Amino acid sequence: MAEFTKGELEVMRILWVHGEMKPAGIQEKFPRRIKNSALRSYLTILLEKEHVSRRKVGKAYFYKPATHQESAFRHTLRSLLETFCGGTTEGLLVHLIKSEKLSEKELLELKRVADGGESSPKAEERRE
Amino acid sequence: MAEFTKGELEVMRILWVHGEMKPAGIQEKFPRRIKNSALRSYLTILLEKEHVSRRKVGKAYFYKPATHQESAFRHTLRSLLETFCGGTTEGLLVHLIKSEKLSEKELLELKRVADGGESSPKAEERRE
DNA sequence: GAAGAAGTGCAGTATATTCTGCATATAAGC
DNA sequence: GCTTATATGCAGAATATACTGCACTTCTTC
Numbered sequence: 518m519a520e521f522t523k524g525e526l527e528v529m530r531i532l533w534v535h536g537e538m539k540p541a542g543i544q545e546k547f548p549r550r551i552k553n554s555a556l557r558s559y560l561t562i563l564l565e566k567e568h569v570s571r572r573k574v575g576k577a578y579f580y581k582p583a584t585h586q587e588s589a590f591r592h593t594l595r596s597l598l599e600t601f602c603g604g605t606t607e608g609l610l611v612h613l614i615k616s617e618k619l620s621e622k623e624l625l626e627l628k629r630v631a632d633g634g635e636s637s638p639k640a641e642e643r644r645e
Numbered sequence: 646m647a648e649f650t651k652g653e654l655e656v657m658r659i660l661w662v663h664g665e666m667k668p669a670g671i672q673e674k675f676p677r678r679i680k681n682s683a684l685r686s687y688l689t690i691l692l693e694k695e696h697v698s699r700r701k702v703g704k705a706y707f708y709k710p711a712t713h714q715e716s717a718f719r720h721t722l723r724s725l726l727e728t729f730c731g732g733t734t735e736g737l738l739v740h741l742i743k744s745e746k747l748s749e750k751e752l753l754e755l756k757r758v759a760d761g762g763e764s765s766p767k768a769e770e771r772r773e
Numbered sequence: 774g775a776a777g778a779a780g781t782g783c784a785g786t787a788t789a790t791t792c793t794g795c796a797t798a799t800a801a802g803c
Numbered sequence: 804g805c806t807t808a809t810a811t812g813c814a815g816a817a818t819a820t821a822c823t824g825c826a827c828t829t830c831t832t833c
Binding site: 524562 | 789790792799
């Protein structure tokens with residue numbers, strides 16, 4: 518069901534932040550102690566699922582994301598919306614506001630952004 | 646790690662929406678075909694984890710949520726924020742806007758809400 | 774009180790996910 | 804070429820999650 522398992526996601530997070538790395542490097546950045554071989558079994562699975570790609574440099578492989586963080590985010594958000602917010606982004610916002618996840622400061626900032634007070638990169642090329 | 650597994654969450658969603666139910670009822674509402682005994686094994690686990698409670702009526706048990714949808718939402722959102730949005734709600738909003746999850750209409754609605762144009766139930770009783 | 778319908782308890786199987794150990798390979802230094 | 808350090812490949816163990824089957828109980832109807 519889920520796009521990534523817990524362990525796979527831990528690996529992807531590191532690759533999304535740090536870019537191309539070899540297993541030993543990922544291992545260092547890992548959020549908990551993990552054996553090199555355990556980590557590599559995640560990489561093997563991610564490679565099979567084509568969520569990462571790799572290239573050989575010298576004797577080692579360097580891995581990098583093949584799935585963008587953005588699309589993983591969309592996927593995860595979609596599932597969160599369907600479970601808790603009636604499936605809509607608007608529902609999420611209502612939820613956020615009612616549950617006070619948004620502080621007054623954030624609401625103001627939000628208002629500023631909504632008003633167009635910030636450069637919204639893709640604002641022009643709307644519609645997917 | 647996760648608060649709920651996939652199957653457990655499917656059960657909780659139904660209980661959050663429909664309130665107190667017995668297994669046969671949950672089974673009917675289930676998003677996919679599932680055997681009564683498989684469903685009940687989820688309920689047993691949820692009972693152990695104290696995410697649901699039950700009371701006997703006649704020969705049957707009626708189950709209801711013991712964990713609020715709201716707190717499960719917070720938990721899930723927290724994990725999403727940490728993975729994708731630098732841990733902040735504000736980061737989520739920027740993400741939403743840049744990724745065009747928010748339509749023009751939603752931005753306007755959002756602005757209206759942010760402006761205080763809607764009755765925001767808990768707006769008064771701020772601070773937890 | 775026998776029979777059927779609906780419900781429960783639970784031991785155990787199947788699959789997915791996480792992790793281990795070890796044999797082998799590759800590059801660098803001496 | 805031999806040694807050491809660093810990598811890799813892979814079979815399979817350990818654990819978590821999902822599911823099955825069946826014996827037994829409770830209520831109802833006749």
